[in-house]
Amino acid sequence: MQLYHFFNSSTSYRVRIALALKGVDYQHHGVNIRIDEQASEEHIKLNPAKGVPVLVTDDGQTLTQSMAILDYLECSYPETPLLPDNTLAKARILEVAHIIASDMHPVNNLRILSYLKNELGISEEQKVTWYQHWINEGFTSVEALLTRHGHGSYCFGDKATLADCCLIPQVANALRFGCNLSAFPKVLAVYDHCQLQPAFQRAAPNQQPDFIA
Ligand SMILES: N[C@@H](CCC(=O)N[C@@H](CS)C(=O)NCC(=O)O)C(=O)O
Known part of the structure; x- marks a missing residue:
């Protein structure tokens, strides 16, 4: 797993909490939104919506939108659930x-x-x-x-x-x-x-x- 994120970004922080609770390791890639790195050509290839976080899965799938990433993590790592069945x-x-x-x-x-x-x-x-x-x-x-x-x-x-x-x-x-x-x-x-x-x-x-x- 690779996470493109910014330390102060709350959407990134959401995903980091879920990864930590579920005990999933990842490689860190900093994207500094204070200097507009999220709008760079390189980042737009990962996320056309020009934002962080972006998660790249072990099989090379690129996921954007923190709520979609959280849903993906919930389904992929159900051992520590963040949502109940009820x-x-x-x-x-x-x-x-x-x-x-x-x-x-x-x-x-x-x-x-x-x-x-x-x-x-x-x-x-x-x-x-x-x-x-x-x-x-x-x-x-x-x-x-x-x-x-x-x-x-x-x-x-x-x-x-x-x-x-x-x-x-x-x-x-x-x-x-x-x-x-x-x-x-x-x-x-x-x-x-x-x-x-x-x-x-x-x-x-x-x-x-x-x-x-
Ligand atoms: N709805 C998106 C929002 C992503 C987003 O915009 N993240 C902020 C950081 S919290 C960002 O990259 N902002 C840069 C900007 O507004 O240009 C998500 O939940 O992932």
């Missing part, structure tokens, strides 16, 4: 995962923030306001769902699931952007718990070979 329990986990992957991440992705700033001329302060607004909207929904259906030290119970794989990187990014998350105590409790778990620690940005503080 249909309703699985849907509950996917609800939280998709608030983050489908509602929150896309509007705050680097290319969106860059477009707002460089093409539409918003200020740095307005950019941060935009970012924090969508973080608050998304985490308000996640907090409500965890309050209704969550239990245990992870989002759902005492084992990590796909919801945790998506939640932890999004919290890490929000904290990096200076968001005040005190209105989301359940989200923060899960984040604090996961920070202590070896698989989550191995997947963290500061453990990646190309990490820059």
Whole structure:
């Protein structure tokens, strides 16, 4: 397996958590999105959508889109499941995962923030306001769902699931952007718990070979 990723990219971090939880080794390839390497000719051959992560499987298949990669890993390495068999329990986990992957991440992705700033001329302060607004909207929904259906030290119970794989990187990014998350105590409790778990620690940005503080 080869993973093309960036240490601070939350979509990459999702996949790294799943790989670590499932105990799957991979070769690291850093793609620095701060200097637009994701838009290089070489990277576009791997991912026409100009993003990270990209997973290249042992038989040479190139996979893009973190949620598709997570599904591939779930089906290929079922020994440590991140989704339960129970249909309703699985849907509950996917609800939280998709608030983050489908509602929150896309509007705050680097290319969106860059477009707002460089093409539409918003200020740095307005950019941060935009970012924090969508973080608050998304985490308000996640907090409500965890309050209704969550239990245990992870989002759902005492084992990590796909919801945790998506939640932890999004919290890490929000904290990096200076968001005040005190209105989301359940989200923060899960984040604090996961920070202590070896698989989550191995997947963290500061453990990646190309990490820059
Ligand atoms: N929906 C895609 C998004 C991939 C993506 O855009 N990743 C971000 C990093 S978190 C990226 O490469 N951004 C570069 C850019 O926006 O130009 C996925 O889940 O894999």
